Amino acid sequence: MARQRSRNVTLTDVARRAGVSVATASKALNARDEVAPETRRRVLEAAEQLAFQPNVLARGLLTGRTRTIGLLTDELGGRFSIPILLGVENALANGQMSVLLCDARGDAIRRQHYIRTLLARQVDGFVVLGESNDLRPSLTRHIPVPVVYVYGESDNPDDLSVLADDEHGARLATEHLVSLGRRRIAHVTGPESYRAARDRAASARAVLAAAGLQLAGGAPLFGEWSQRWGRHAARTLLAAHPDIDAIFCGNDQIAAGVAGALREFGRQVPEDISIVGYDNWHEFAADCQPPLTTVDLNLQRLGETAVHHLFAALDGQPATGVVRQPCRLVVRDSTGPPPPRLAR
Amino acid sequence: MARQRSRNVTLTDVARRAGVSVATASKALNARDEVAPETRRRVLEAAEQLAFQPNVLARGLLTGRTRTIGLLTDELGGRFSIPILLGVENALANGQMSVLLCDARGDAIRRQHYIRTLLARQVDGFVVLGESNDLRPSLTRHIPVPVVYVYGESDNPDDLSVLADDEHGARLATEHLVSLGRRRIAHVTGPESYRAARDRAASARAVLAAAGLQLAGGAPLFGEWSQRWGRHAARTLLAAHPDIDAIFCGNDQIAAGVAGALREFGRQVPEDISIVGYDNWHEFAADCQPPLTTVDLNLQRLGETAVHHLFAALDGQPATGVVRQPCRLVVRDSTGPPPPRLAR
DNA sequence: CTGAAAGCGCTTACAG
DNA sequence: CTGAAAGCGCTTACAG
Known part of the structure; x- marks a missing residue:
């Protein structure tokens, strides 16, 4: 734990080692096709050798996309939040996105603070996780990026809410x-x-x-x-x-x-x-x-479904209204037919 | 949800409105003392009116600090992770920091992937949350920023592990x-x-x-x-x-x-x-x-304690070894003295 | 006290 | 196919 943060390897280092400009190095690494195969090979090799990891902040600053979403929960301690959270995290990771977690603990001030914080961090979108499936006030008017509500339904029908049925x-x-x-x-x-x-x-x-x-x-x-x-x-x-x-x-x-x-x-x-x-x-x-x-x-799947809808919205295909996800009966030993003598 | 992301208000907008340069606007907002009180007032007013939120990415690119930490869990679904997670989130928020959540689900490949992802996002430090309190392999050699282990103990005594006693x-x-x-x-x-x-x-x-x-x-x-x-x-x-x-x-x-x-x-x-x-x-x-x-x-407090140690490490005061946090007996109705006739 | 300039690390037209 | 230049939004010496 006592180690110092060493200077990161940057694209400039990779370019120098490969003997090309940073522009070319960037194109090679991003698989754009305006690069000679041999050049690309050299760049990829240099990146590999230096264990280069592009600085996501710099890319985000330029592209306006951070590949990060904000997960705003009301009460993480609740019984239902965790499986949904797992589904959200999993679906996001599969889409190469990361999740910033904020638990408002049912406090409106805290919630507004988190919305500002997440926006300052340039998240691409929000997932708002309700603590119960009661209607909840829409937050969308405070949020200029796509929002999907999960488990708890937004009171604004123009929002998208993904709910258990x-x-x-x-x-x-x-x-x-x-x-x-x-x-x-x-x-x-x-x-x-x-x-x-x-x-x-x-x-x-x-x-x-x-x-x-x-x-x-x-x-x-x-x-x-x-x-x-x-x-x-x-x-x-x-x-x-x-x-x-x-x-x-x-x-x-x-x-x-x-x-x-x-x-x-x-x-x-x-x-x-x-x-x-x-x-x-x-x-x-x-x-x-x-x-x-x-x-x-199927709470984990509920979280995954919410993320898929968020991805659609990020791709310019937003939906509105309510999506209800079916449930599943799990049969164990507490149910069975009545004893024969009582059967009718 | 259908709303477009509008162009963000930038420091340039604030500076223009306040009639100063961006450099001065920056100093005014960051409460550096080389700014005339009247100038500062105008800048703050302009920022207020425009609802300015500084772009955290840009700041992070410059300062090398993102005020973000990575929380790497092994198995969030487990019983103990949630209270600890809550404590971590709470303590970080109190320190104006955010948390990127990654659940490795006990998969080593996935864990390494997340470490790379979090480093590419320039997190300032890591909290590694174990799923049990058994010894676990240290990850510190892959991580060039401070790391604190919580609940599960790192097998490297040079790491810091915060454990329940x-x-x-x-x-x-x-x-x-x-x-x-x-x-x-x-x-x-x-x-x-x-x-x-x-x-x-x-x-x-x-x-x-x-x-x-x-x-x-x-x-x-x-x-x-x-x-x-x-x-x-x-x-x-x-x-x-x-x-x-x-x-x-x-x-x-x-x-x-x-x-x-x-x-x-x-x-x-x-x-x-x-x-x-x-x-x-x-x-x-x-x-x-x-x-x-x-x-x-006291799992929530365990998470908070881990974050306080991480803050210390970020301030250049790293610790090593094991910190054990005391427990608390909660007395309810399932214990009492033996009945009088049996008392000895 | 104020502002022009450089620069963080990257991507993207654009020119060659 | 390659690279010089501009620029994302901010901060920080530095000069005035």
């Missing part, structure tokens, strides 16, 4: 339970203030209605995104509706809590009561007792 | 149990191949030995970092050593699994058997039944 995810979950022969299905989920909770609940009800069914208890149980709430809700449900045969949970934590409570009450999962979670949060879903059937939002 | 964390946990009057303490932890598991186990044994005790069963139970292993190990322990009165777990997932199994066996937590977890992973520890006493590694 919760209607689809909840439909997959509910149809799975119905197709297994479940008929008295309850829904335990997070706070009604979350769009995710409302959308999933609405979708579940729609699927049941189409099958001539309704939610056990008549309505979703809105609460918290926690195991604790799952345990509590399961007890309440068993007391009020002892004949339920399935519980669709708004996330995997709730599902894990439900599973724990059902076990304490001696109900067998999946035979007596099947459980579906949501999120495919590995540590909760796969490590649950029993492992949970759940909905995977 | 697992010896301390396990000591806090074990001393807590001993001080509560627990005497038959078991240790259930992750794979022995992890340094974290070995270090914590060794520390627990040392504390017990100092108190004239030894681990229930004579040795730690190494297994996996999962609830499943926690459940399994708890059953094994109860069968072999029905009189144990505490279990120190290598992480919170194991502890949650242990808590679930003990409940099924009708053992009261914390009265009959107290449990301590490790990591203070909120979703597992605080939401456990009962909420877990656990060890918090």
Whole structure:
């Protein structure tokens, strides 16, 4: 760590070693075709020998393109940001671009500061990552380069928002339970203030209605995104509706809590009561007792999709509106058909 | 999103509006004292009116400093990276620096590629974030700017590594149990191949030995970092050593699994058997039944500490060796004194 | 105190 | 095909 930064090898060094001008060296390295093959060979050899790395700042100053994008997050600590971030980083790297990371921590001042900072660094575009899938105020008017919103939807329909399709995810979950022969299905989920909770609940009800069914208890149980709430809700449900045969949970934590409570009450999962979670949060879903059937939002792919749309916008092909990416049902051991004696 | 990037406001624009040369404008904005107060006022006003943001690339080209550091991670998806990342981001932002994020995904080729990319972007320094706290190969010989390793220790003692103090964390946990009057303490932890598991186990044994005790069963139970292993190990322990009165777990997932199994066996937590977890992973520890006493590694602060050391190195004050940051015991409901009838 | 000039490292017309 | 020159936006001696 004590090493000094040595002077960088510059194009001038390469040119000198190859015995050409910097202009020619530049053309040779950038594979422009106005260079003699033998000259190019000499330049490439010199660059190789000197381990030349072009200074990206100088190039950016000239071209106005930095091949850098700003990733503005609201709350990186949240559960959903990381897989999306990974997808964004991966897709950008595949496109030879880099990402400057800024976490606003839900603070508007901090967010504005970061927007200025990123613009001063001449980023080519922005990805704005929401902490929930609720509508969020558009930032685009402050940003003179292309912006794509991911996970959280911009409130300006002229922006492009790339979202997980919760209607689809909840439909997959509910149809799975119905197709297994479940008929008295309850829904335990997070706070009604979350769009995710409302959308999933609405979708579940729609699927049941189409099958001539309704939610056990008549309505979703809105609460918290926690195991604790799952345990509590399961007890309440068993007391009020002892004949339920399935519980669709708004996330995997709730599902894990439900599973724990059902076990304490001696109900067998999946035979007596099947459980579906949501999120495919590995540590909760796969490590649950029993492992949970759940909905995977494909978050990493969501990040990649957002970047592909950003690339399109950088190429002059911007889109607007909402792109919804489908979900995927992951079937594990927490769902199955009712026991034969109860089959109808 | 369809907006065109408009030409940026440059220092030339500001200078023209203020009626001065760019040289004077530059000095005024950078608060150098060779400028008349009235001139400075006019320049600042012009900059304000034009919403001038200096082009950081141009400045970087000139000064050789970009105020950007590269964060090289091995596996961002891992449990520990995020809090550390947050700490790094926060400390850098406080120092008016930005972070370029690169996740090598444990791939050596990809890692080398990122090192070259970051150097081409003229980063001022690197933070290298390990995915585990095992020793890792030093990258410093490829990097001509200051490097600080965080969480994972570099195998070169000439590097600086900022680490969580697992010896301390396990000591806090074990001393807590001993001080509560627990005497038959078991240790259930992750794979022995992890340094974290070995270090914590060794520390627990040392504390017990100092108190004239030894681990229930004579040795730690190494297994996996999962609830499943926690459940399994708890059953094994109860069968072999029905009189144990505490279990120190290598992480919170194991502890949650242990808590679930003990409940099924009708053992009261914390009265009959107290449990301590490790990591203070909120979703597992605080939401456990009962909420877990656990060890918090202060990971966010670890990231901040690493950045402070990097700043020192950038200021010409590099350090070498290992910095270990203390842990913190978080006491919740899973630990308490033995019931009076059993107290001795 | 102010400004003309040089220069950071590169790319791109343009002339030869 | 090659290279001298201009220039991206800024900062810093240096001269006045």
